[in-house]
Amino acid sequence: MKSETNASVIGNRKNKAVVETVAQIIFTICALFAILAVISITLYMIASGTPAIFQVGPKEILFGTVWAPTAAEPRFGILYVILTSVIGTFMAILLGVPVGILTAVFLAEVAPKKLAMAVKPAVELLAGIPSVVYGLLGIYLLGPAMYKLEKLVFAGSKTHQYTGGANLLSAVIVLAVMILPTVINISETSIRAVQPGIKAASLALGASHIQTIFRSILPAAKSGIMTAVVLGVGRAIGEAMAITLVSGSSVNPPLPFHSVRFLTTAIVSEMGYAAVGSTHRNMLFTIGLVLFAFIMLINVVLSRILKKGGAKR
Amino acid sequence: MRKDSITVKRRRPMDTFLVAAIYISASLSVLLLLGIIGYVFIKGIRTVSLSFLTTVTSALNQTVGILGNIVNTLYIIVITLLIATPLGVGAAIYLNEYAKPGKLVGMIEFTTETLSGIPSIIFGLFGMVFFGETLGLGYSILTGALTLTLMVLPLITRNTQEALRTVPDSYRSGALGMGAAKWYMIRTILLPSSLSGIVTGVILAIGRIVGESAALLFTAGSAYRLPKFTESAAGNIGKMFRKIMDPGGTLTIELYLRMQKGEYDVAFGVGCVLIVIVLGINLLTKAAANKLRPVK
Numbered sequence: 001m002k003s004e005t006n007a008s009v010i011g012n013r014k015n016k017a018v019v020e021t022v023a024q025i026i027f028t029i030c031a032l033f034a035i036l037a038v039i040s041i042t043l044y045m046i047a048s049g050t051p052a053i054f055q056v057g058p059k060e061i062l063f064g065t066v067w068a069p070t071a072a073e074p075r076f077g078i079l080y081v082i083l084t085s086v087i088g089t090f091m092a093i094l095l096g097v098p099v100g101i102l103t104a105v106f107l108a109e110v111a112p113k114k115l116a117m118a119v120k121p122a123v124e125l126l127a128g129i130p131s132v133v134y135g136l137l138g139i140y141l142l143g144p145a146m147y148k149l150e151k152l153v154f155a156g157s158k159t160h161q162y163t164g165g166a167n168l169l170s171a172v173i174v175l176a177v178m179i180l181p182t183v184i185n186i187s188e189t190s191i192r193a194v195q196p197g198i199k200a201a202s203l204a205l206g207a208s209h210i211q212t213i214f215r216s217i218l219p220a221a222k223s224g225i226m227t228a229v230v231l232g233v234g235r236a237i238g239e240a241m242a243i244t245l246v247s248g249s250s251v252n253p254p255l256p257f258h259s260v261r262f263l264t265t266a267i268v269s270e271m272g273y274a275a276v277g278s279t280h281r282n283m284l285f286t287i288g289l290v291l292f293a294f295i296m297l298i299n300v301v302l303s304r305i306l307k308k309g310g311a312k313r
Numbered sequence: 314m315r316k317d318s319i320t321v322k323r324r325r326p327m328d329t330f331l332v333a334a335i336y337i338s339a340s341l342s343v344l345l346l347l348g349i350i351g352y353v354f355i356k357g358i359r360t361v362s363l364s365f366l367t368t369v370t371s372a373l374n375q376t377v378g379i380l381g382n383i384v385n386t387l388y389i390i391v392i393t394l395l396i397a398t399p400l401g402v403g404a405a406i407y408l409n410e411y412a413k414p415g416k417l418v419g420m421i422e423f424t425t426e427t428l429s430g431i432p433s434i435i436f437g438l439f440g441m442v443f444f445g446e447t448l449g450l451g452y453s454i455l456t457g458a459l460t461l462t463l464m465v466l467p468l469i470t471r472n473t474q475e476a477l478r479t480v481p482d483s484y485r486s487g488a489l490g491m492g493a494a495k496w497y498m499i500r501t502i503l504l505p506s507s508l509s510g511i512v513t514g515v516i517l518a519i520g521r522i523v524g525e526s527a528a529l530l531f532t533a534g535s536a537y538r539l540p541k542f543t544e545s546a547a548g549n550i551g552k553m554f555r556k557i558m559d560p561g562g563t564l565t566i567e568l569y570l571r572m573q574k575g576e577y578d579v580a581f582g583v584g585c586v587l588i589v590i591v592l593g594i595n596l597l598t599k600a601a602a603n604k605l606r607p608v609k
Contacts, residue, residue: 016494019494019496020494020495020496023495023496023499024411024495024496026403027403027404027406027407027410027411028407028411029403030399030400030401030402030403030404030406030407031403031404031407031408031412031421032421033400033404033466034404034421034424034425034428034466034467034470035420035421035424037424037428037463037466038424038427038428040439040443041431041435041436041439041463044439044442044443045435045438045439048438048442098338099338099341099342100338100342102334102335102337102338102339103338103339103341103342105335106335106336106338106339107339110332110335110336110339111339119339119343121595121599122343122346122347123342123346124595125346125350125591125592125595126346126349126350128520128524128591128594128595129349129350129524129587129588129591130523130524130525130526130565130568130587130591131524131526131527132526132565132568132569132572132584133349133353133568133584133587133588134349135569135572136353136568136572136577136580136581136584137349137352137353139572140572140577140581141352177345177349180342180345184342208325208328210325210327210328210331210332211325211328213331214331231430234430234432235432237432238431238432238433238434238435239432240432240433240434240527241526241527241530241565241569244569245572245573264432264434264527267434267438268434268527268530271530271531285438285442288434288435288438291432291434291435292431292435295430295431295432295435296427298430299426299427299430302426302430303423303426
């Protein structure tokens with residue numbers, strides 16, 4: 001390599017300067033790539049998401065409750081789809097976050113060191129399992145169990161439409177399990193990062209270990225735990241493949257035993273057959289745009305929390 | 314002993330309740346975890362055989378196999394990393410060694426964060442429209458790999474950055490003080506010392522690629538066949554390169570399609586293979602982080 005000799009300590013000065021400048025320019029371009037990517041993703045999402053808004057009308061889209069894209073008189077209301085994503089995510093957080101935080105407390109404060117050392121890698125492993133595997137277990141194990149429960153709950157009902165176990169509740173359970181590793185890992189790290197003085201002071205004042213954990217340590221680790229929750233929300237609202245089959249296949253109001261469509265599952269299950277250039281396909285991009293808006297909102301919230309946590313230190 | 318003596322521990326019902334909650338949650342998490350891994354492994358291992366791993370599903374030969382998907386996965390891993398590793402490492406070098414703190418760095422770091430938070434289905438939509446339609450690459454392995462490049466870029470950038478930060482400043486001043494130019498210093502001092510971080514980032518990226526499905530469904534497609542090899546070596550190499558422009562489904566896509574069709578045995582077989590790969594990647598990351606520590 002010629003440039004190598006030029007860049008050496010006793011190399012030619014002129015060439016050296018050229019190599020240096022070129023290197024700096026190349027690295028700068030590499031770094032700008034992230035900005036370029038985010039800008040082009042944003043522009044493309046907006047560009048492909050807006051045609052349908054003009055074709056159908058924002059009011060019909062956001063407040064319409066009928067989703068019949070392939071009917072003779074197609075309807076494109078996604079209110080229920082949006083609500084499903086919001087409520088489904090909320091329920092998953094409600095289920096997953098307490099379990100996750102308590103597990104993190106267990107690992108960081110309660111468990112003997114050896115046990116914690118054994119459990120931690122396993123939790124990390126869980127984070128790496130492909131989402132389709134969760135979906136597979138959901139449809140294979142959870143589905144039938146949920147169907148039994150459904151038959152039990154609606155034993156006397158004549159109006160209930162049976163979902164065969166593919167309903168909002170199943171999807172929520174799958175999502176709750178999926179966010180566990182994220183919540184556990186980040187909460188545990190932030191609990192461990194709490195200054196030992198805080199714990200010592202609380203114990204010295206006569207508080208029990210449990211009081212110390214819940215009154216002193218957890219509040220001190222608040223920003224880290226908030227980050228964990230927000231990341232969990234992001235993961236749950238953006239998850240597609242794991243819940244496509246377990247959430248059912250029709251658009252309904254988000255009630256536990258209804259077959260529902262999330263923002264993500266609507267895209268996955270209909271993109272395959274929506275004709276190119278049709279309003280139906282454009283609408284799927286609009287759904288993508290709505291999801292993108294949610295994610296951007298979450299990102300902004302996240303960076304606020306991180307900034308606040310950083311400022312405190 | 315009197316009841317209100319300071320040597321008597323007062324029982325707090327709330328404490329007992331919370332301790333119980335902690336233990337229940339922890340055992341639930343651990344059981345779920347072991348249950349998931351164990352169940353998929355045990356259920357899937359029955360399907361996994363030599364012919365499952367080394368043949369392509371074909372009605373003619375009466376074989377059910379995932380070799381085509383394994384090859385597709387490897388193609389996508391290699392192409393994605395070939396593009397993403399230099400980009401990510403370069404970005405990290407710029408952020409750590411060249412840039413001065415300011416608006417631009419803030420922007421780059423914010424967008425990197427944003428990229429890692431965007432769900433894969435959005436990447437899938439973007440990849441389908443931009444690489445597939447605007448650039449005309451269609452449903453192909455290349456489209457999938459380019460889409461995934463955007464996805465794994467933050468992982469590599471962040472891990473490299475972290476590794477660069479651990480290199481002591483004295484290394485830099487030492488090299489520069491001896492008259493080395495900046496790029497020479499980066500190439501001979503910084504990159505070798507931060508190799509472990511780069512390798513960790515790459516391994517994590519492989520894990521992400523292997524597990525990805527939503528971003529690939531509409532970009533790389535779902536084909537599972539292999540190119541038919543002929544006698545001539547040149548023709549075969551050409552075919553191997555042309556495969557980049559063909560659609561190809563990875564292991565996760567195959568799993569999804571099988572489970573959609575209700576073929577759970579094959580689906581669990583693929584799931585078992587995936588879990589073994591994920592386990593391997595996990596161990597590799599640990600090994601990389603331990604073994605390749607920067608020289609002291």
